[in-house]
Amino acid sequence: MDSIYLLYIIALLASLSCALSGTLLTVQKKAMLGDAISHSALLGLVLAYLISGERSIPYMFLGALVAGIGTAYVTEKLKNTLHIQYDAALGVIFTASFAVAVILISQYARQVDLDAQHLLFGEIALAPFDTILFGNSDLGPRAIWTLSLALLCNIVVITLCWNRLKATLFSTNSMQAIGIKAQYWQQLCSILVAITAVSAFESVGAILVVALLVIPTNTAKLFVKHSLLQTIIISLVISLITSIQGILISFWLDTAVAATIATSLFVNFLILSLIQNWIYPSKANIQTS
Amino acid sequence: MVELSLIALFQEPNFLWVILGVCMLAIATSCVGTFAWLNKQSLIGDAMAHCALPGVAIAFLFSQSRHPLILLPAAIIAALTGNAILNWLVRRTKLSPDSALAIVLSGYFAIGAMILSLIQKMPIAGKAGINQMLFGQAAALDSLDVNVLTITACVVIFIVMMVLPRLRMVIFDSQFAQTTGTSVAVYKQLMGVLIVVCVVIGIQIVGVVLMSSLLIFPAINARQWSNHLHRLLVISAITALLASVLGVLISYYFSNMPTGPWIVVFLTIFLLFSLLFSPRSGGLVKRIIDYRQQTIIHSENITRIWYLLHHKTDNKNTAEFTKTDALKVRSMKSQTFNRGFKYALKKGWLEPWGYGYRLSTLGFSKAEKITRHHRLWEKYLSENKQLPAQQVHNAAEYAEHIIDDNIADKLDEILGHPSLDPHGQFIPIKKDSSQD
Numbered sequence: 087m088d089s090i091y092l093l094y095i096i097a098l099l100a101s102l103s104c105a106l107s108g109t110l111l112t113v114q115k116k117a118m119l120g121d122a123i124s125h126s127a128l129l130g131l132v133l134a135y136l137i138s139g140e141r142s143i144p145y146m147f148l149g150a151l152v153a154g155i156g157t158a159y160v161t162e163k164l165k166n167t168l169h170i171q172y173d174a175a176l177g178v179i180f181t182a183s184f185a186v187a188v189i190l191i192s193q194y195a196r197q198v199d200l201d202a203q204h205l206l207f208g209e210i211a212l213a214p215f216d217t218i219l220f221g222n223s224d225l226g227p228r229a230i231w232t233l234s235l236a237l238l239c240n241i242v243v244i245t246l247c248w249n250r251l252k253a254t255l256f257s258t259n260s261m262q263a264i265g266i267k268a269q270y271w272q273q274l275c276s277i278l279v280a281i282t283a284v285s286a287f288e289s290v291g292a293i294l295v296v297a298l299l300v301i302p303t304n305t306a307k308l309f310v311k312h313s314l315l316q317t318i319i320i321s322l323v324i325s326l327i328t329s330i331q332g333i334l335i336s337f338w339l340d341t342a343v344a345a346t347i348a349t350s351l352f353v354n355f356l357i358l359s360l361i362q363n364w365i366y367p368s369k370a371n372i373q374t375s
Numbered sequence: 376m377v378e379l380s381l382i383a384l385f386q387e388p389n390f391l392w393v394i395l396g397v398c399m400l401a402i403a404t405s406c407v408g409t410f411a412w413l414n415k416q417s418l419i420g421d422a423m424a425h426c427a428l429p430g431v432a433i434a435f436l437f438s439q440s441r442h443p444l445i446l447l448p449a450a451i452i453a454a455l456t457g458n459a460i461l462n463w464l465v466r467r468t469k470l471s472p473d474s475a476l477a478i479v480l481s482g483y484f485a486i487g488a489m490i491l492s493l494i495q496k497m498p499i500a501g502k503a504g505i506n507q508m509l510f511g512q513a514a515a516l517d518s519l520d521v522n523v524l525t526i527t528a529c530v531v532i533f534i535v536m537m538v539l540p541r542l543r544m545v546i547f548d549s550q551f552a553q554t555t556g557t558s559v560a561v562y563k564q565l566m567g568v569l570i571v572v573c574v575v576i577g578i579q580i581v582g583v584v585l586m587s588s589l590l591i592f593p594a595i596n597a598r599q600w601s602n603h604l605h606r607l608l609v610i611s612a613i614t615a616l617l618a619s620v621l622g623v624l625i626s627y628y629f630s631n632m633p634t635g636p637w638i639v640v641f642l643t644i645f646l647l648f649s650l651l652f653s654p655r656s657g658g659l660v661k662r663i664i665d666y667r668q669q670t671i672i673h674s675e676n677i678t679r680i681w682y683l684l685h686h687k688t689d690n691k692n693t694a695e696f697t698k699t700d701a702l703k704v705r706s707m708k709s710q711t712f713n714r715g716f717k718y719a720l721k722k723g724w725l726e727p728w729g730y731g732y733r734l735s736t737l738g739f740s741k742a743e744k745i746t747r748h749h750r751l752w753e754k755y756l757s758e759n760k761q762l763p764a765q766q767v768h769n770a771a772e773y774a775e776h777i778i779d780d781n782i783a784d785k786l787d788e789i790l791g792h793p794s795l796d797p798h799g800q801f802i803p804i805k806k807d808s809s810q811d
Contacts, residue, residue: 112471115471116473117474118476170595181588188510188635189632189637206509207492294481296477297481300474304474308468308470345488
């Protein structure tokens with residue numbers, strides 16, 4: 087298949103799965119968790135690389151996943167047991183693990199075929215060429231497989247647990263009063279985000295992951311009032327359209343694909359928020375005050 | 376890898392200037408960071424650092440030079456626009472602050488990355504140096520960089536010192552500040568500007584991704600040791616200073632090592648130390664000791680349950696009881712019960728017997744002792760403190776674990792060797808220590 091079509095497929099898969107779990111993240115007011123997970127996943131990648139001693143894909147995916155879930159868990163623990171502000175705890179965990187990862191990479195530069203800079207910026211344009219070989223047959227790009235899995239995970243979990251998730255995310259306290267363990271459902275969300283972020287960031291880069299997780303849902307939230315379903319649908323549409331727009335612009339300007347998609351997400355968001363503010367100026371003010 | 380000896384390193388004049396600049400930067404950043412953290416804006420530094428990237432990239436693209444007096448103002452302007460957009464989003468839309476932060480951060484970084492990818496494809500000299508912005512490299516600073524860095528940091532420290540009382544008022548009690556005629560908005564804006572300036576000059580050393588750590592780590596670290604603002608500022612400045620000097624030393628000593636990550640590693644070590652050993656906000660060590668103490672208390676209670684069961688049953692021949700019997704006497708959470716029960720088994724106070732468990736000789740004397748303390752204390756409270764009998768039990772539940780043999784003997788003496796407690800239950804007589 088032509089690599090340009092594969093590029094479209096990878097970008098679309100990434101944006102769909104990120105938009106799904108990003109909505110759950112934003113609803114919990116934990117938008118920065120996505121940023122933290124995609125940074126600390128680097129430590130998991132490096133450690134898995136050093137322990138297994140080879141670029142074995144399942145190990146590295148597992149390592150990054152464990153690091154991502156660990157970040158969410160340890161942050162929650164730091165906040166609850168030591169009473170450190172949530173975002174401060176987040177900042178501590180992800181910068182510390184990212185720093186250790188960068189040091190390990192520079193120490194074992196010869197053994198580790200990883201580049202922190204590459205993982206930050208991501209180069210989606212290279213993803214179609216990183217294929218899985220099974221025996222002699224080419225199974226297609228690895229990113230497509232992992233991202234499809236992540237998307238499947240998101241769809242399955244969200245459709246199966248729709249009511250519980252909706253209830254626990256919006257009214258944590260009242261659910262806890264009834265006796266539903268809200269924190270388990272919130273942890274499920276964190277795991278979902280970790281799976282999505284880890285499978286996306288290897289091919290599209292940490293920054294695009296954050297942009298894809300946060301920006302589409304918040305763009306949708308500008309216009310949707312109280313419906314989670316509408317937010318998800320609109321954010322899916324927005325991320326689909328913007329991904330295609332970003333890819334086209336990047337071909338036109340000859341810039342990095344991932345960065346261009348994220349930039350167009352940001353610019354679209356700014357334009358739409360200005361329009362929203364222009365149409366309903368008083369409404370927004372009432373809601374914040 | 377070029378390795379210099381430490382002494383030779385210190386004789387190098389450029390190195391000493393770098394160390395001085397880094398010290399000033401650390402003090403300025405930790406002060407501003409403490410205020411940001413107190414204002415519950417810990418990750419603002421992270422966002423501002425990412426916002427600076429497009430400024431640097433655009434300035435480099437058009438000027439094609441890495442002169443600090445071109446790049447730094449551009450970075451500051453870019454970060455300030457980011458800050459303005461952030462504030463606008465928080466005030467004028469219904470998005471939550473953390474979402475706004477994540478949006479601005481990723482959006483600006485994406486713009487920066489896009490322009491960097493353009494630069495990579497252009498034939499411009501010195502474009503490799505721009506990438507050092509990501510992780511920071513102190514060794515790459517020249518004397519002009521260091522001068523700009525030191526002077527800016529000193530200016531920031533000076534401004535913070537000047538506005539310290541007002542800033543403190545604005546952050547801790549903005550309504551009070553407003554009533555005294557202080558313009559809260561102006562000071563919040565000033566704080567935003569100070570954060571931006573600190574972050575931008577720090578990026579050269581710590582790097583974009585890790586810059587926020589120099590703002591928040593020292594503040595959290597200091598908070599473990601004090602809750603007084605001045606001490607907080609001093610402790611956080613010292614933490615930041617030590618960590619950054621150590622980080623710079625390592626990156627000079629091993630030439631392949633980036634500076635920023637090592638500074639963060641040292642900051643993490645300091646923070647871990649504080650979390651483990653500080654007496655304030657419940658250090659981990661203190662928590663572990665508390666947990667152990669609780670386990671002992673639970674297991675003493677459980678041992679006493681067996682003792683009470685033994686004395687309650689009409690059939691005194693049976694000494695064995697199950698966990699269910701025990702939980703009927705005294706309701707406990709199953710988790711805490713199991714914790715204490717395991718400890719009692721480990722200590723040999725209880726032993727498996729027949730269909731359940733029974734008290735060992737050791738456990739029997741232990742339980743007898745605790746019961747004696749409990750009932751003596753109840754007696755003491757009702758006799759000497761004139762408390763009604765139904766109120767003394769709960770107090771005795773606590774005291775029984777604290778009272779030691781000497782206090783018990785004294786109580787016994789004061790009360791004139793009573794045989795019954797206020798509830799009419801017998802008080803066990805003290806056995807001679809030779810019998811144990």
